[in-house]
Amino acid sequence: MVSKALQCLQKSSNTTDIYTQALLAYSFGLAGDMQLWSALLDSLAQYSTSSGGQLHWERKVKPLPGTESFWAQALSAEVEMTAYVLLAYLSPPKEATADLATASQIVRWLSKQQNPYGGFASTQDTVVALQALAKYAALTYSASGDMTVTVKSRGSFQQEFHVDNSNRLVLQQATLPEIPGEYTVTTRGQGCALVQLTLRYNLPPKSATTFDLRVETDPKECTGNARVHFSLILHARYSGGRSATNMAILEVKLPSGYLPDKKSVRKLEDKGLVKKLELSADEVILYLDQLTKEERTFTFIVEQDFPVENLKPATVRLYDYYETGEHTEAEYSAPCSSAPSTEKGNSR
Structure with a gap:
């Protein structure tokens, strides 16, 4: 089975x-x-971007300005892509064949993209990037190492950080x-340490x-049995700079006191409109293969x-699963949201 998969x-x-190419290089x-x-890595080298001893890969088609996550240094897709290239360089069975010189340049770039909490722009790129960094750390691990990192200002500030085998995994x-x-920043001794400057401040998200x-409801008004059940109709399409999205996610919150009709929701999956779905008491999450410029409609009963x-x-x-900066939100109200009820309950 594996042999046939590789042939494919x-x-x-x-x-x-x-x-x-990055995924294939890692696989082979x-x-x-x-x-x-080797052939795939040679091809990838032609598309690499190098500066200041750092190496990374960029996507050919960029999203619209202002759609990237405001806390991220680089786009999620570029972090993930570069991490896969790093894994490819480190993937040969024999450690001696790993190109650690090139890998170290990629590691420098990836390390600079981490946010203040150690992650990256999204869940997906964080998982892949941390896997790649961990593999690099395992290959370059040495039990010895004793160094001091000193940070000085032009004024009187001076702070020393001592790193040895007993505290190498401790955040200072x-x-x-x-x-x-x-x-x-100066260092003395022998070893490896990551120095990161973190600025903590609040900025409004770019949009x-x-x-x-x-989002529509059917019926729109509080008529007939609209209080008991109504249809929720979602119209969605992509209007960004690419021809289509990556996997797109629709997170649908329900009004308080309402549940999704499971049978009607699962029909979306049966018809191939939805790749995967998750149901809970107050939310429906639809996973879509992609969205294009053509509008798609999703309907289920509440x-x-x-x-x-x-x-x-x-x-x-x-939102786009791999480009979380590309997102939008909409609100809707139940047809009978403002109509008086015969019983009292909790407000949302």
């Missing part, structure tokens, strides 16, 4: 897509096919007294329209579980 991948090895490295592994930190300010999302007065609007969130 070999037929795709002439692709020019950088992300796919793990499989021990050094000829294809200090508050810089002057921001803005000029600081120097740009990359999705069109409309049923009342218990009556609630003065219902607040519920929200629907739509």
Whole structure:
């Protein structure tokens, strides 16, 4: 089975897509096919971006300005892609064949993209990047090492951090007294340490329209049995700079006191409209293979579980799983949200 899978991948090895090349290089490295592994890495080297002793890979088509996560140094897709290239360099079965010189340049770039909490722009790129960094750390591990890192300002500030085998995994930190300010970092001894400057401040998220999302209810007004059940209709399409999204996620919150009709939701999956779905008491999450410029409609039934007065609007969130900066939200109200109820309950 593995042999047939590799044969199938070999037929795709002439692709020019950088992300796919990175995945293939990693796969053939793990499989021990050094000829294809080397050819793919040679091809990837042509698309690399190098500066200041750092190496990374960028996507050919950028999202619209303002759609990237405001806390991220680099786009999620580029972090993930670069991490896969690093894994490819480190993947051959024999450690001696790993190109640690090139890998160290990639590690420098990846380390600079980490946010203050050690992660990256999204869950997906964080998982892959940490896997790659961990593999590099395992290959370069040495039981010996004793060093001191000194941070100085132009004024009187000076802080020393001692790193040895007993505390090499312990986070050491200090508050810089002057921001803005000029600081120097010096080291003495032997070993490896990551020094990161973290600025903690609040900024409003950047926004740009990359999705069109409309939410309707049927019926729209509080007529007939609308209090007991109604249909929720979601209209969604991609309007960003690419031809289509990666996997897209629709997170649908339900009004208080309402539950999704499981049978009607699962019909979306049966018809192939939805790749995967998750149901809970107050939320429906739809996983879509992708969204294009063509509008797609998703409809399911919502049923009342218990009556609630003065219902607040519920929200629907739509975003690209790999480019979380591309997102939008919409609100909707149950048809009978403002109508008086015969019973009292908790408000949302």
